[in-house]
Every structure is written in structure tokens, then in C-alpha cells.
Amino acid sequence: MFRFKDYYHNEVHLSFEEYPFSKNPKHVWVICRYGDQWLLTIHRDRGYEFPGGKVEEFESPDDAAVREVKEETGATVSKLTYIGQYKVLGKEKTIVKNIYYAEIGEIIPQTDYLETKGPILFDSLPSDIGRNRKFSFIMKDEVLVKSLMKVTAEYI
Ligand code: GTP
Secondary structure: OEEEEOOOOOEEEEEOOOOOOOOOOOEEEEEEEEOOEEEEEEEOOOEEEOOEEEOOOOOOHHHHHHHHHHHHHOEEEEEEEEEEEEEEEOOOOEEEEEEEEEEEEEEOOOOOOOOEEEEEEEOOOOOOOOOOOOEOHHHOOHHHHHHHHHHHHHOO
8 A cells, every 4th residue: 555645735545456445436537548648638627637537326436437538538448447546535525536447449529528628648648747737636646656657567
């Protein structure tokens, strides 16, 4: 288990074990690969980030992951793999998120991407994400670094 602080100095616990913090997490985050590119979404307030969001009532986290990728990028997931979980101990509340790796089948242009401006593709992710104001705060802690290490070592 890894422990560190996020961009806002909240405590984060990260683990690549099988559902270490919750069997029913209410949030999901999906590291998406389209061919040899990374697929992110442009969040209207936060900036560039891998897609994700909240699990709806009566929905499984896996289904939420597929739905959020579609809503925020127009992409269909051809293969979804659970890779880990993290817990953010925020000032108001604690949240638990499943982390997935998704292979994308196709990207279908949408008329509306809800709270995002749709997809953005990267051949490689910049090395200055931590200081880059175009990127979301959720991309600025060790969750991204450690998850990408796992994904590139095991799935790419
Ligand atoms: P509602 O008001 O219920 O819609 O929720 P919210 O807008 O407060 O946001 P949410 O429940 O998604 O998250 C609560 C807090 O957790 C946020 O304000 C963030 O500080 C933090 N948080 C959410 N997702 C992440 C994440 O992926 N990484 C980090 N570090 N913090 C996160």
C-alpha cells in the first residue's frame, strides 16, 4: 500500500490489490489506450484527465467505468481490466475509486459530452503534468505515476 498527499494536500492511500478499501466503491477512473495513444477527456473545470466519475444507484463500478468513458469521450471500451483502488481522505468526506485500464475499440463523435469538452489523444503524456495548468489536479499525484507504471509494465 502506498500513502502520499494529493495536489490539495489530502491524504491518499493507493493499492493494486483486489478491492482493498471497498467492495462497492462509488467512484471510478479509467486509464484509456486507443491504439498506441492515450485517450483523455477535457473536463470543463479541471482540464485534461483520464475519464471517470461516480457510480450510479444500482450500477456496478465496472459498468460505470464503461459508461463514463463513453459519456466523456465518445469511446467504446473493448476490454476493461481492474488494476487497483485509491482512497482520498478529503476534508469533507472520504472517497474510494476503482482504477481501470481500458482498451478502446472506436471513438464515436457525440453532440454532447456532458461536463466535458470531449476526447483528446496523446502520443505520450508530457513530463510536466504536475506543473502544467492544462491538466486536472487528479492527474497530479502518485496515483497517475504508479498506475501508469503498472499499465506500461503489464498491459502495453
Ligand atoms: P458531490 O457534491 O456529491 O457531487 O461531490 P463533489 O463535487 O464534492 O465531488 P466528489 O464526491 O467527486 O469528490 C469529493 C472530493 O474528493 C473532491 O472535492 C476532491 O477533493 C476529491 N477527489 C475526487 N476525485 C479525486 C481524485 O481522483 N483524486 C484526488 N486526489 N481527489 C479526488
